[in-house]
Amino acid sequence: MQGLYAVFKKELCDHFSSYRFVILFALIAMVSFITTYMAAIHLKENLEALANTRFPFLMLFSATGALFSMVQFVAFFGPLIGIVLGFDSINRERAHGTLVKIVSQPIYRDAVINGKFLAGGATIAIMLLSIVLVISGFGLALVGIVPGSEEIWRLFIYLIISIFYISFWLGISILFSIAFKGIATSALASVALWIFLSFFISLGADVIANTFAPVKSRTETEPEIIMKNVRIKEMISLTSPMVLYTEATATIIDPMRKTTRSVLLNPMEELLASRFQNPLRLGQSILIVFPHVTTLIAITLICFAISYLVFMLQEIRM
Amino acid sequence: MEANAIIETVNLTRNYQHQTAVDSLSFTVKEGEIFGFLGPNGAGKTTTLLMLLGLSRPSGGFAKVCGLNPLRNPLEVKRLVGYLPENVGFYSDLNAVQSLEYVADLNGIERDNASEKIEELLQLIGLKKDANKKVGNYSRGMKQRLGIAEVLIKDPKVLFLDEPTLGLDPDGAIRLIDLVQSLNRDRNITVLLSSHHLHQVQKISHRVGIMISGKMVAEGSIETLANEKFGIGEKRYALEEIYMEYFQEV
Numbered sequence: 001m002q003g004l005y006a007v008f009k010k011e012l013c014d015h016f017s018s019y020r021f022v023i024l025f026a027l028i029a030m031v032s033f034i035t036t037y038m039a040a041i042h043l044k045e046n047l048e049a050l051a052n053t054r055f056p057f058l059m060l061f062s063a064t065g066a067l068f069s070m071v072q073f074v075a076f077f078g079p080l081i082g083i084v085l086g087f088d089s090i091n092r093e094r095a096h097g098t099l100v101k102i103v104s105q106p107i108y109r110d111a112v113i114n115g116k117f118l119a120g121g122a123t124i125a126i127m128l129l130s131i132v133l134v135i136s137g138f139g140l141a142l143v144g145i146v147p148g149s150e151e152i153w154r155l156f157i158y159l160i161i162s163i164f165y166i167s168f169w170l171g172i173s174i175l176f177s178i179a180f181k182g183i184a185t186s187a188l189a190s191v192a193l194w195i196f197l198s199f200f201i202s203l204g205a206d207v208i209a210n211t212f213a214p215v216k217s218r219t220e221t222e223p224e225i226i227m228k229n230v231r232i233k234e235m236i237s238l239t240s241p242m243v244l245y246t247e248a249t250a251t252i253i254d255p256m257r258k259t260t261r262s263v264l265l266n267p268m269e270e271l272l273a274s275r276f277q278n279p280l281r282l283g284q285s286i287l288i289v290f291p292h293v294t295t296l297i298a299i300t301l302i303c304f305a306i307s308y309l310v311f312m313l314q315e316i317r318m
Numbered sequence: 319m320e321a322n323a324i325i326e327t328v329n330l331t332r333n334y335q336h337q338t339a340v341d342s343l344s345f346t347v348k349e350g351e352i353f354g355f356l357g358p359n360g361a362g363k364t365t366t367l368l369m370l371l372g373l374s375r376p377s378g379g380f381a382k383v384c385g386l387n388p389l390r391n392p393l394e395v396k397r398l399v400g401y402l403p404e405n406v407g408f409y410s411d412l413n414a415v416q417s418l419e420y421v422a423d424l425n426g427i428e429r430d431n432a433s434e435k436i437e438e439l440l441q442l443i444g445l446k447k448d449a450n451k452k453v454g455n456y457s458r459g460m461k462q463r464l465g466i467a468e469v470l471i472k473d474p475k476v477l478f479l480d481e482p483t484l485g486l487d488p489d490g491a492i493r494l495i496d497l498v499q500s501l502n503r504d505r506n507i508t509v510l511l512s513s514h515h516l517h518q519v520q521k522i523s524h525r526v527g528i529m530i531s532g533k534m535v536a537e538g539s540i541e542t543l544a545n546e547k548f549g550i551g552e553k554r555y556a557l558e559e560i561y562m563e564y565f566q567e568v
Contacts, residue, residue, distance in 0.1 A: 006423035097407025101468070104371055105424040106397040316373045317364070 003107025007115025008122075011089075015123045020084055025127060028081070029134070035070045036135045039063040040142040055255050055279060057147040058154060060139040061132075062253045070135065071253055074128075074162055075246045079194045081127065082169030085120045087187040090177040090311065103316060113174070113311045117304055120170040125163050132159060150282050157286065158252050161293055164300050165245040169194065171303035178311050198242040205236035241299065248292035255279035324349040324476060324508050325370065329379030332365050332532075339365045341532035342379065347510055347525075352502050354523035355512040356561060362532040363512045364404060367478050371401055384475060397425075400469030404480040404512075406461070410454030414445055414464055417453055418471060425472045432471070439467040443497070459490030466497065476508045477501070483515050491515065495522055520557040528561060530568045536560075 015021050039060050061070045068076070090113070093099040103109050132155060136147065147155070172193060176186040213229040215221050237243045251257045256279055280288075325347040332340040340362040347353040357363050368374035370381050372392030381388055388395040408417055415436055422432035440446045443463040448456070453464065462482055469477060479498065483491040499522045501507050513519050519526060520540060527537040536543050544555040547563045 002426040003424055006420065006426075009423070010420055093407075096409075097403065097405050098409060099407075100373075100401075100403045101406055101421075102424065103373060104396060104399075104401040104403070105421065106393045106426070106472070107424055108393070316368065 003105070003111035004115050004118075006107070007102070007111055008119050011116050011119030012122055015085060015119060021123070024081060024084055028077070028127070029131060031073055031077075032070055032131050032135055033138065035068065035073055036060055036138055037142070039069065040139060043143050055148070055151055055154075056143075056145050057136075057139065057151045058253050058255070060135060060143070061155070061158075062250070071158075071249050072246070075165075075242055075249070076198070078162065078166045078245075079169040079198065079242070081124060082120070082166040082171075083173045083187070083190040083194060085123060086116075086170045086173035086177060087190050088177055088183045089116045089120070089174050091181055091183055091186055092177075094181065095183065100316060109312060109316075110308065113178075113308055117167075117171065117174060117307075120174070121163065121167045124166045124170065125159075128159055128162050128166070153282055154252055154255070154285070158249055161245065161248055161252065161296065164293075164297050165241065168241055168296065168300040168303055171300055171307060175303060175307040175310065178307055178314065197240045201240040202237050202243065205233045208236055209233040238295075241296065244292050244296050248289040248296065251285055251289045255282075255285060257285075322349045323347065323382075325353075325381070325383050325510065327366075327370070327379065327381040330366065330369060330376055330381050331378035332362070332369060332374065333377040338532050340369070340376075343529070343532065343534055344379075345527050345534050345537050347508060349508055350502070350506050351524040352498070352509040352511060352522050354519035354526035354557075355510055355529065356514075356516070356519065356526055356557075357512075357529035358565065361529045363529055364480055366529070367401065367480060367510070367512070370478070371396060371399060397472065398474060399476045399478060400472060400474035401478040402465045402469050402480060402482055404484065406465045406468075408453040408456075408461060408464065411452060413452050414440065414449045414456075414467075417464065418467060421468045422471050427471065435471055436467075439470055442470075443467045459486050459494070462486060462490070462494060463497070466494070470501070474507060476510065478510045478512075480512050481514070482511070483513060483518060491518060498522065516557040516561055526557065528564050530565065535564050535568060 042063060043056065043059060063069055090099070093102070099112070102112060136155075140146065169190070173186065173190040176189045176193075177183075180186040180189060209229045209232040212232055213225050215226055215229045323346040325345075327346075328344050330340055330343040331338065343362075343366060355363055355366075365374060369376050370383055370388055372388030372395055375389065383395050384398050386395050386398075409420075412420070418436045418439065419429075419432060422429075422436070427435070440449050443466060445460060445463060445467070448460065453461065456464065466479075466482070477498075482498070483494055486494065495518045498509055498511065502509050502522075511519060511523065523540070525537070525539050526543070528535050528543075536546070538546075540555075540557055540560070543560050543564075547560055548555055
């Protein structure tokens with residue numbers, strides 16, 4: 001335990017004093033401010049357009065005022081935070097000859113990797129929490145709306161999901177920093193995987209779905225084929241952590257959403273969606289995204305478990 | 319000098335995929351001595367040291383350090399043994415005090431005790447006036463002395479020094495070797511010293527072992543080895559000559 005705490009403290013200290021963290025934080029804070037500001041100045045119009053708004057505060061995070069909302073921004077670029085925090089965590093120590101020194105102290109070897117992962121996770125948590133708090137304060141001052149208790153709960157759940165989502169990418173980058181000796185290699189590998197999983201999977205999903213179940217026009221094709229098309233697309237795109245995360249958080253942040261799906265399958269569903277404009281209760285929203293959240297937490301833990309195993313089995317001198 | 323064996327290996331073996339790095343190695347180091355651990359590059363010295371620390375798993379045989387099996391009790395062994403790796407690294411953005419504090423933290427030493435000890439060690443290694451400089455700006459000699467301080471902070475009973483004088487200027491090397499000798503004399507620390515600077519090893523070692531391609535080909539005091547190779551004579555042989563004799567044999 002003493003070793004874990006020492007490594008954790010050192011890593012946390014390193015993260016917060018490093019330039020890359022400052023740059024990253026400044027960038028994200030800036031973008032968040034801009035998106036929230038855009039959302040806030042459009043909020044009035046948005047509020048008028050909706051007949052019955054119950055959760056205006058959450059719209060600060062979910063309204064696409066400018067190009068994208070705060071939530072979308074974290075989904076797109078959150079992984080970059082994880083990658084930047086972890087891509088050189090092990091191989092830098094190896095290259096500088098400090099790893100042997102640390103593990104020859106009376107600590108278990110896993111204290112090194114646990115400490116690094118926890119410190120990265122703590123950094124992510126502090127970063128996200130402070131951004132959400134700052135935006136909330138900003139929103140309070142700008143639009144003058146106060147969040148209700150349910151909104152606070154929804155934001156809290158959103159935070160938890162986001163921390164796991166970014167930690168997943170931290171885990172990936174730590175894994176690559178164990179597997180590859182070169183710091184540039186591990187950084188590139190993490191970024192490549194990020195681009196692949198976040199952007200190419202959805203393209204691929206479209207192509208594959210259209211091959212197996214071609215949909216020419218929505219009115220002419222049989223409903224079964226459309227169903228099949230949507231199912232295949234959904235199945236493939238859910239292998240992307242970004243899709244998992246986007247669907248989960250969108251449903252949590254926006255109580256009006258009744259499903260994680262973006263496509264409504266039939267006229268009945270469309271009718272239901274447009275007629276019943278009541279927000280979902282928090283419990284129901286959680287129920288809808290529960291599989292997504294479990295999967296997200298599971299892949300984060302699996303990713304960490306793999307890095308743990310690889311690190312423990314690796315020759316220390318390699 | 320009659321003393322207990324503090325390090326003992328029996329048929330210690332380590333195989334990698336294509337080669338045997340350490341081949342049935344058996345040797346002992348007695349308490350309180352300086353043992354010169356010699357051998358060409360790639361002879362398996364570092365691998366042996368890692369196995370003695372429990373950082374590498376032997377393929378066969380076993381080792382005992384301070385009566386403990388490093389495979390079973392790695393933490394206790396690492397508490398008693400200070401290991402200065404070859405080309406030891408430092409965090410270049412920390413200063414000497416911060417580096418030592420981190421190592422003290424890893425050793426679970428309380429902050430109050432640690433700062434006292436750090437003060438004392440900086441005095442000992444002569445880095446007191448550069449203590450607040452970043453380690454990145456240190457010369458190689460200063461880094462190596464800081465490395466010694468880092469292993470001393472846990473009050474070890476045994477020191478493993480892997481090429482501590484590599485790349486040091488003659489003055490720095492001599493000061494380091496003197497420091498090692500005084501540690502052995504004043505604090506009764508057993509030292510396992512691996513080095514290619516044979517005249518320095520000869521100067522301070524009580525006994526030496528010569529390891530070539532994973533095997534210990536000779537072990538004993540320098541006089542014994544000289545007698546074995548050249549017969550008893552008046553001349554005092556340099557360790558270099560003895561070493562080369564063994565080396566050419568293999």
